[in-house]
Amino acid sequence: DQQVKQNSPSLSVQEGRISILNCDYTNSMFDYFLWYKKYPAEGPTFLISISSIKDKNEDGRFTVFLNKSAKHLSLHIVPSQPGDSAVYFCAAPPSNTGKLIFGQGTTLQVKP
Amino acid sequence: EAGVTQSPTHLIKTRGQQATLRCSPISGHTSVYWYQQALGLGLQFLLWYDEGEERNRGNFPPRFSGRQFPNYSSELNVNALELEDSALYLCASSPAGRRPYGELFFGEGSRLTVL
Numbered sequence: 348d349q350q351v352k353q354n355s356p357s358l359s360v361q362e363g364r365i366s367i368l369n370c371d372y373t374n375s376m377f378d379y380f381l382w383y384k385k386y387p388a389e390g391p392t393f394l395i396s397i398s399s400i401k402d403k404n405e406d407g408r409f410t411v412f413l414n415k416s417a418k419h420l421s422l423h424i425v426p427s428q429p430g431d432s433a434v435y436f437c438a439a440p441p442s443n444t445g446k447l448i449f450g451q452g453t454t455l456q457v458k459p
Numbered sequence: 460e461a462g463v464t465q466s467p468t469h470l471i472k473t474r475g476q477q478a479t480l481r482c483s484p485i486s487g488h489t490s491v492y493w494y495q496q497a498l499g500l501g502l503q504f505l506l507w508y509d510e511g512e513e514r515n516r517g518n519f520p521p522r523f524s525g526r527q528f529p530n531y532s533s534e535l536n537v538n539a540l541e542l543e544d545s546a547l548y549l550c551a552s553s554p555a556g557r558r559p560y561g562e563l564f565f566g567e568g569s570r571l572t573v574l
Contacts, residue, residue: 393563446504447504449494451501
C-alpha cells in the first residue's frame with residue numbers, strides 16, 4: 348500500500364522557469380509533510396516541510412502547497428536553477444512511529 | 460560538525476552470506492534510522508533505534524536486524540543474503556525527542572551488491 352505517491356518519475360524545465368513537483372497521499376491522518384532532495388552519491392537532505400494546519404510554506408525559492416481536501420501537495424521552485432537538478436522525494440511521518448513514508452521520487456532536470 | 464557517516468561505502472557479497480553495515484550519527488543525536496533504497500524505488504523504512512532500543516521496524520524479514528551501541532552508533536546486519544537485497548542502505552539520525560519526526564539527517568549510504 349503506497350501511502351505517498353509521486354506519479355511523475357521525471358520533470359525537465361528550463362533554467363529560470365518554475366518547477367512544480369507533485370505528491371499525493373492516501374492517509375488522512377498524516378499531519379506533517381516533508382520534501383527531501385537527493386543528489387547522486389549523496390544522502391537525501393531536508394528541503395522544506397509543511398504542517399497540516401497550513402496550506403502554504405515558503406523558504407526562499409521553494410514553496411510547498413498543501414491541499415488537504417485533495418490529499419495533494421506540491422513543491423514549487425522559482426526560479427529553477429541547474430543546481431536544483433536532483434531527485435526530489437516527498438515524505439510523511441505517521442505519528443509516533445519514528446519512520447518516514449517516502450514517495451518514489453521525481454527526477455528534476457533543469458536545463459541551462 | 461561531522462555529519463552522519465556510514466561504512467563501508469560499497470560492499471559486494473554472494474547469496475547466503477552475511478553483511479554488516481555501520482553508521483555513526485551526528486554528535487548529540489540519539490535516534491538512528493535505517494532505510495533501504497532498491498533500484499528504481501523510494502526509500503523503505505527498515506529500523507529505528509533510540510537510546511539503545513529498537514523502537515520500530517518496517518516490513519522486512521527477520522534476516523534484517525541491527526543494534527545501537529552506547530555511543531549511539533549503529534550497525535545493520537543482513538543475514539542469508541538474497542539477490543533482491545542489493546540496494547543502497549541509508550542511515551539517518553535525529554536529536555532525541557524531536558517532534559514531529561521527520562527532519563532526518565542522512566548519511567551517503569552503503570551500496571550493497573549481492574551476486
